Amino acid sequence: MRQVILGRTGLKVSVMGLGAGGASRIGQGTGRTEAESVAVVRRALDLGVNIIDTAEVYGTEAIVAKAIRESGRKDVVISTKKTTAVAGRPVTPGELADGLEGSLTRLGVERVDIYHLHGVSPDHYRYTRENLVPAMLKLKSQGKIGFLGITEAFESDRGHRTLAEAVKDDCWDVIMVGFNLLNQAARERVLPACREKAIGVLNMFAVRRALGDWACLEDVLADLGKRELVDGRAVKDTLDSLIREGGAASLQDAAYRFCRYEPGIHVVLSGTGNLGHLKENVDSLARPPLPAEAAARLRGLLVRVDDISGD
Numbered sequence: 070m071r072q073v074i075l076g077r078t079g080l081k082v083s084v085m086g087l088g089a090g091g092a093s094r095i096g097q098g099t100g101r102t103e104a105e106s107v108a109v110v111r112r113a114l115d116l117g118v119n120i121i122d123t124a125e126v127y128g129t130e131a132i133v134a135k136a137i138r139e140s141g142r143k144d145v146v147i148s149t150k151k152t153t154a155v156a157g158r159p160v161t162p163g164e165l166a167d168g169l170e171g172s173l174t175r176l177g178v179e180r181v182d183i184y185h186l187h188g189v190s191p192d193h194y195r196y197t198r199e200n201l202v203p204a205m206l207k208l209k210s211q212g213k214i215g216f217l218g219i220t221e222a223f224e225s226d227r228g229h230r231t232l233a234e235a236v237k238d239d240c241w242d243v244i245m246v247g248f249n250l251l252n253q254a255a256r257e258r259v260l261p262a263c264r265e266k267a268i269g270v271l272n273m274f275a276v277r278r279a280l281g282d283w284a285c286l287e288d289v290l291a292d293l294g295k296r297e298l299v300d301g302r303a304v305k306d307t308l309d310s311l312i313r314e315g316g317a318a319s320l321q322d323a324a325y326r327f328c329r330y331e332p333g334i335h336v337v338l339s340g341t342g343n344l345g346h347l348k349e350n351v352d353s354l355a356r357p358p359l360p361a362e363a364a365a366r367l368r369g370l371l372v373r374v375d376d377i378s379g380d
């Protein structure tokens with residue numbers, strides 16, 4: 070698996086990261102046993118993945134820790150996240166510090182490599198910067214956090230209001246952004262500043278639901294077509310011929326590779342609880358870029374979409 074430097078963190082990470090959240094939660098969301106989820110993480114490590122994203126809220130931190138412990142690996146970069154809103158109000162610095170202690174305990178480590186604020190809503194961003202960032206910096210100075218990160222609530226903040234603000238600040242070492250074939254708005258609104266400031270970028274929602282299944286994709290395209298945002302038939306035809314002519318192995322292969330080569334993105338997160346999918350996705354991220362003409366066509370066809378997440 071190819072590795073890249075995650076921006077100014079200097080961390081050397083695999084181009085595919087294992088996402089331990091999403092619908093699958095490494096299998097915990099799809100009826101797998103804990104042992105099966107441990108096996109997914111261990112297989113990912115065996116296949117060369119060395120960055121894993123989890124979160125306080127996913128219920129997978131302890132499973133990830135168990136798998137890393139069993140593997141004996143010392144080079145795994147752990148990214149975890151603090152839930153940032155409780156009953157509609159942002160968490161306090163005290164709750165943040167308590168949350169970090171909980172994550173450290175479940176992960177069995179003294180320091181989290183990347184600690185993100187999870188799904189920060191646009192309305193809470195200013196509070197976050199003024200109140201939670203100082204608390205994070207204090208925890209960093211105590212050696213409990215390696216690098217500061219922030220993720221957006223892409224399900225609702227599909228036009229990147231939070232991250233468009235966040236990248237103007239200098240405190241974030243890493244961000245996690247929603248970007249996929251269907252909503253490419255981050256290309257203009259978030260990624261240029263990340264490149265300029267060497268912010269490490271983790272990509273989420275590469276496949277999610279809409280790009281995991283043709284029927285779901287057709288529904289999404291029909292809706293975009295009704296709103297006159299996209300020529301859905303042209304998108305589907307482009308993807309169909311890409312696959313028919315061997316430019317991509319499958320819809321998911323096209324979706325992951327489309328993100329993998331987007332300038333500014335360092336790591337594409339793949340969430341799965343299925344060992345077969347895991348291997349397919351590792352193979353996808355090792356393949357070259359999609360044929361240039363098809364990729365350019367997909368960029369052009371979807372250029373006006375900025376209000377769907379692909380969920």
Ligand SMILES: NC(=O)c1ccc[n+]([C@@H]2O[C@H](COP(=O)([O-])OP(=O)(O)OC[C@H]3O[C@@H](n4cnc5c(N)ncnc54)[C@H](OP(=O)(O)O)[C@@H]3O)[C@@H](O)[C@H]2O)c1
Pocket residue numbers: 087088089090091092093094096099122123150187188220221222223245272273274275276277278281321338339340341342343345346347349350
């Ligand atoms: N706001 C936030 O901070 C936030 C929000 C969402 C996600 N995240 C992070 O981003 C990560 C990635 O997001 P995601 O989990 O939604 O990942 P994703 O890779 O975009 O999509 C995962 C979905 O696609 C399916 N899938 C994966 N590979 C497949 C394949 N080869 N063929 C068919 N279906 C496939 C998975 O089901 P199977 O289990 O059946 O493979 C799962 O339902 C999460 O795990 C989490 O760590 C963060």
